[in-house]
Amino acid sequence: MEIMQLVGLGLVAAVLAVTIRHNKPELAMLLSVATGIMIFLAVLGKIGAVIDVLKELSERASLNMVYLGTLLKIVGIAYIADFGAQICRDAGEGAIGAKIEFAAKILVLVLAVPIVAAVLQSLLKLVP
């Protein structure tokens, strides 16, 4: 049961962070960053397995691989940006976190533009 290990890791890190937050808040923030990274790294491999299955399915459905790649990039950007924004918000810098989310939204929009263009192109084909 991997979830037990991860919950235990999180609880231990939370207790230690509360202990240290009183006189060294910057180290408590770095501790929470390290804990978050460890929990994320532990489950990232499983996401990779799911993504492989998705890729195989899309190949079987003879989808264009460009679309799945764009989708995966968007999901990755969202994960990383959410991670950074939450850490900034935890450290009391909500404004920087909001800017990170803003940047992520723009990057996702840039990635999504080719797909929107393709949709519009196929719509134009349908119109006589």
Added chain:
Amino acid sequence: MGYDVNLIFKIIGIGILVGVAHYVLKSSGKEDYALIATLGGLGIVLIWVVQLLGTFFDQVRSVFKLF
């Protein structure tokens, strides 16, 4: 599971050590040394965390095929 839980205890150890050093140096009147001790501890922990963050970003990049 490919992670090093010892890093958390190392960070906490540095934190407690730096806190005690800060307290002792401050109570003996050496405020500037107290600041240097705090900055040193913060630098060490920051180097560890940034290295971990680098491996994390590499993993995410390879899983999601980001550039």
